[in-house]
Amino acid sequence: xxxxxxxxxxxxxxxxxxxxxxxxxxxxxxxxxxxxxxxxxxxxxxxxxxxxxxxxxxxxxxxxxxxxxxxxxxxxxxxxxxxxxxxxxxxxxxxxxxxxxxxxxxxxxxxxxxxxxxxxxxxxxxxxxxxxxxxxxxxxxxxxxxxxxxxxxxxxxxxxxxxxxxxxxxxxxxxxxxxxxxxxxxxxxxxxxxxxxxxxxxxxxxxxxxxxxxxxxxxxxxxxxxxxxxxxxxxxxxxxxxxxxxxxxxxxxxxxxxxxxxxxxxxxxxxxxxxxxxxxxxxxxxxxxxxxxxxxxxxxxxxxxxxxxxxxxxxxxxxxxxxxxxxxxxxxxxxxxxxxxxxxxxxxxxxxxxxxxxxxxxxxxxxxxxx
Amino acid sequence: xxxxxxxxxxxxxxxxxxxxxxxxxxxxxxxxxxxxxxxxxxxxxxxxxxxxxxxxxxxxxxxxxxxxxxxxxxxxxxxxxxxxxxxxxxxxxxxxxxxxxxxxxxxxxxxxxxxxxxxxxxxxxxxxxxxxxxxxxxxxxxxxxxxxxxxxxxxxxxxxxxxxxxxxxxxxxxxxxxxxxxxxxxxxxxxxxxxxxxxxxxxxxxxxxxxxxxxxxxxxxxxxxxxxxxxxxxxxxxxxxxxxxxxxxxxxxxxxxxxxxxxxxxxxxxxxxxxxxxxxxxxxxxxxxxxxxxxxxxxxxxxxxxxxxxxxxxxxxxxxxxxxxxxxxxxxxxxxxxxxxxxxxxxxxxxxxxxxxxxxxxxxxxxxxxx
Numbered sequence: 001x002x003x004x005x006x007x008x009x010x011x012x013x014x015x016x017x018x019x020x021x022x023x024x025x026x027x028x029x030x031x032x033x034x035x036x037x038x039x040x041x042x043x044x045x046x047x048x049x050x051x052x053x054x055x056x057x058x059x060x061x062x063x064x065x066x067x068x069x070x071x072x073x074x075x076x077x078x079x080x081x082x083x084x085x086x087x088x089x090x091x092x093x094x095x096x097x098x099x100x101x102x103x104x105x106x107x108x109x110x111x112x113x114x115x116x117x118x119x120x121x122x123x124x125x126x127x128x129x130x131x132x133x134x135x136x137x138x139x140x141x142x143x144x145x146x147x148x149x150x151x152x153x154x155x156x157x158x159x160x161x162x163x164x165x166x167x168x169x170x171x172x173x174x175x176x177x178x179x180x181x182x183x184x185x186x187x188x189x190x191x192x193x194x195x196x197x198x199x200x201x202x203x204x205x206x207x208x209x210x211x212x213x214x215x216x217x218x219x220x221x222x223x224x225x226x227x228x229x230x231x232x233x234x235x236x237x238x239x240x241x242x243x244x245x246x247x248x249x250x251x252x253x254x255x256x257x258x259x260x261x262x263x264x265x266x267x268x269x270x271x272x273x274x275x276x277x278x279x280x281x282x283x284x285x286x287x288x289x290x291x292x293x294x295x296x297x298x299x300x301x302x303x304x305x306x307x308x309x310x311x312x313x314x315x316x317x318x319x320x321x322x323x324x325x326x327x328x329x330x331x332x333x334x335x336x337x338x339x340x341x342x343x344x345x346x347x348x349x350x351x352x353x354x355x356x357x358x359x360x361x362x363x364x365x366x367x368x369x370x371x
Numbered sequence: 372x373x374x375x376x377x378x379x380x381x382x383x384x385x386x387x388x389x390x391x392x393x394x395x396x397x398x399x400x401x402x403x404x405x406x407x408x409x410x411x412x413x414x415x416x417x418x419x420x421x422x423x424x425x426x427x428x429x430x431x432x433x434x435x436x437x438x439x440x441x442x443x444x445x446x447x448x449x450x451x452x453x454x455x456x457x458x459x460x461x462x463x464x465x466x467x468x469x470x471x472x473x474x475x476x477x478x479x480x481x482x483x484x485x486x487x488x489x490x491x492x493x494x495x496x497x498x499x500x501x502x503x504x505x506x507x508x509x510x511x512x513x514x515x516x517x518x519x520x521x522x523x524x525x526x527x528x529x530x531x532x533x534x535x536x537x538x539x540x541x542x543x544x545x546x547x548x549x550x551x552x553x554x555x556x557x558x559x560x561x562x563x564x565x566x567x568x569x570x571x572x573x574x575x576x577x578x579x580x581x582x583x584x585x586x587x588x589x590x591x592x593x594x595x596x597x598x599x600x601x602x603x604x605x606x607x608x609x610x611x612x613x614x615x616x617x618x619x620x621x622x623x624x625x626x627x628x629x630x631x632x633x634x635x636x637x638x639x640x641x642x643x644x645x646x647x648x649x650x651x652x653x654x655x656x657x658x659x660x661x662x663x664x665x666x667x668x669x670x671x672x673x674x675x676x677x678x679x680x681x682x683x684x685x686x687x688x689x690x691x692x693x694x695x696x697x698x699x700x701x702x703x704x705x706x707x708x709x710x711x712x713x714x715x716x717x718x719x720x721x722x723x724x725x726x727x728x729x730x731x732x733x734x735x736x737x738x739x740x741x742x
Contacts, residue, residue: 044726046625047600049577050584053625054721057728100713100721122596122603123624177719179712187709198713205718206420213421225493229418232493253494254417254424307716325716338558339710341550342471342569345678345696347576348548350425350471355415357428 002158007085009094010034015083018159019090028076028085039102041128043201051205054128056100073136073192084136091155092136093163093197101130101198103170126201129172133197135159143193144301145180146291153284160197160308161272161280167199168313175200175207175312178272183303185336186329195306203312210309211316218319226321230264239359241293246279247286251359256349258337259297259358260327261290268321270311275322287324293365294328302328373529378456380465381405386454389530390461399447399456410473412499414572422576425499427471444507444563455507462526463507464534464568472501472569474541497572500543504568506530514564515672516551517662524655531568531679532643532651538570539684546571546578546683549643554674556707557700566677574683581680582687589690597692601635610730612664617650618657622730627720629708630668630729631698632661639692641682646693658695665699667736673699 005026006016011034017025041056072083084092105127137145137156148156160178167176180195181188203211217225233239233250241261242249249263263286265279275283295301305327311320329337331352342348376397377387382405388396412427443454455463476498508516508527519527531549538547551566552559574582588596604610604621612632613620620634634657636650646654666672676698682691700708702723713719 044625046623046627047596048581048584050580051718053627054719055625055725056721056723057725122600123607125624177713177717179716181711186711187707188711196712198717198719200717200719202719204713207717209421209718210419213419225418229493236494252417253496254415254426256417256424305712305715307712327715329715336558339715340552340557340559341567341676341678342548342575344676344698344710345550346548346569346571346578347422347580348425348569348571348573350427352427354426354428 013095015094025086045124052202096132099132179307185303246282257327258331384466386465396457416495423573467503470503550678556674617653628698629702
């Protein structure tokens with residue numbers, strides 16, 4: 001069982017240390033005078049697309065790429081107080097100071113209820129009920145996830161598992177998403193190695209689509225779509241990147257992004273909580289090796305988005321297959337894949353790199369040592 | 372009826388001049404020695420999302436932001452030959468030299484057939500059959516669409532209508548999308564005012580979702596979803612931006628982007644070809660006024676994506692409502708809306724600007740004169 005200890009920050013937010021030194025770290029109080037941020041969040045239903053959009057009005061002022069010597073994710077020193085009061089930490093999770101989603105939506109009782117047939121008819125609005133957390137992977141400001149040791153990665157995974165379960169238990173939460181954005185090119189405002197966790201009050205549009213195709217496939221064939229897609233990719237083999245005892249990583253047949261890898265456990269489970277100790281342990285090797293391949297793709301470490309696709313909290317749990325999706329928006333040194341008219345307007349992606357070629361490149365790069 | 376005249380470029384591509392001087396312009400041959408670009412394009416089915424992705428292998432080398440004195444969209448001069456052989460033009464359309472989609476997919480007979488039940492099973496591939504065209508709005512390199520006169524805009528609209536019908540008639544084409552990307556921030560590689568037209572061999576993912584929600588609504592209520600959403604927005608009124616005799620423009624209730632306007636004809640029609648002369652004429656005023664509001668949002672003209680949502684060519688035509696969607700990815704001067712983990716990974720958008728506030732800002736900016 002992972003050790004953890006939590007404190008309350010000066011403005012009332014929760015912060016949780018993970019790791020052997022958690023209790024020691026939690027003995028440091030937050031000494032800042034930190035005003036409470038006024039947060040309001042709604043989710044609104046798009047009646048034409050059939051999906052929810054978060055409207056969070058306060059976030060325009062959020063911290064914009066502070067210089068490295070003012071990083072709010074570094075440990076605190078006597079001279080400089082950061083978001084993390086302790087002078088040292090292993091992995092730490094805390095509530096985002098500028099969240100998109102907050103418990104109760106921060107709205108009080110002022111939001112109309114109803115649905116398509118309710119008082120707000122087609123234009124439904126709900127409280128943006130949920131929670132947004134920040135996960136610091138390391139106290140080392142210049143590290144990246146790929147630099148972590150196996151044990152450090154295992155502690156991050158333990159934090160993801162712990163937080164996913166805790167957030168899933170909050171009232172109104174329908175899905176939990178642990179992810180990392182890495183790189184200025186995708187708008188990351190803090191260079192310190194960190195990820196985020198969103199607890200949504202709806203099933204996300206992408207997951208909803210996967211579940212709809214999966215249900216239709218089950219109805220038509222009696223089989224599970226995720227199982228059959230994974231089996232088809234393994235049999236085809238031309239897009240395989242990595243295979244360990246418990247995990248399989250491949251560029252999908254219809255990859256949307258220049259370099260994109262989906263990493264599945266060989267045994268289908270709905271979410272992180274159901275992974276065995278052996279699967280967790282093996283994941284760290286598989287994922288670290290994969291990230292190191294990505295870091296060698298270009299002249300500089302690749303900007304990437306990486307996220308855990310977990311089953312919704314309340315529905316369709318037995319159908320879904322936990323997996324991680326990792327992709328970079330860089331298609332060549334200095335060239336980014338932009339989402340312009342076809343992608344953003346119509347959802348129609350063009351990939352300039354054949355998935356088999358992307359997989360071959362990633363295979364050839366090798367995973368390096370160290371993990 | 373709009374005048375037009377077409378020629379064949381040196382590498383075999385088609386180019387079409389629109390406007391009163393079309394015949395004169397078409398008398399200039401393409402004098403370049405232009406190698407034919409080897410094009411291959413596939414579309415691949417994503418079995419989990421139930422959508423098609425274009426894989427086009429040749430595009431990595433495409434022209435990257437040439438200096439203004441080498442703009443390939445300027446008219447030709449005796450000293451410098453461009454994509455447009457004539458020394459002057461009004462509106463011109465030509466096949467993209469670096470297309471994502473080409474007739475027959477450029478693949479010959481080498482692509483397997485089938486579908487979910489076909490020989491390629493879950494991992495279906497088809498030729499990337501279609502066509503990609505470039506539309507130059509003006510010969511003036513430094514103009515933008517918002518700078519056009521009413522008559523110039525009317526000629527662009529006439530070209531969109533003409534090309535939409537012509538492309539819809541090509542074998543295998545399922546949807547035609549006329550759009551403009553404006554601004555370096557969204558990856559536009561040429562500053563000259565221009566748009567694009569994609570003729571897809573599939574119904575785009577976004578349109579497919581709209582049609583699915585629309586069919587479900589028709590089944591449940593006996594009513595048309597687009598009609599009811601438009602009526603609900605008009606009745607609500609808080610997000611209205613512009614209303615003319617024939618067109619209504621509003622920020623949608625669940626806008627995904629910081630500033631986003633949907634422009635509908637008051638009378639539901641499936642596509643551009645069904646607009647009356649009065650509706651076409653009125654559109655030019657409505658759209659030019661809207662673009663000029665967008666250009667006044669920030670200290671510099673807003674980067675934007677604007678696109679026509681038309682019914683598919685063969686299916687669901689009576690359900691669909693033609694409309695234009697215009698949005699900017701800029702949320703404040705110097706600040707872009709990035710599609711990071713939540714948006715790109717899960718399709719879950721966070722909008723930092725309340726749609727009612729965005730609409731109020733756009734209303735207050737005023738449309739200016741000139742249209």
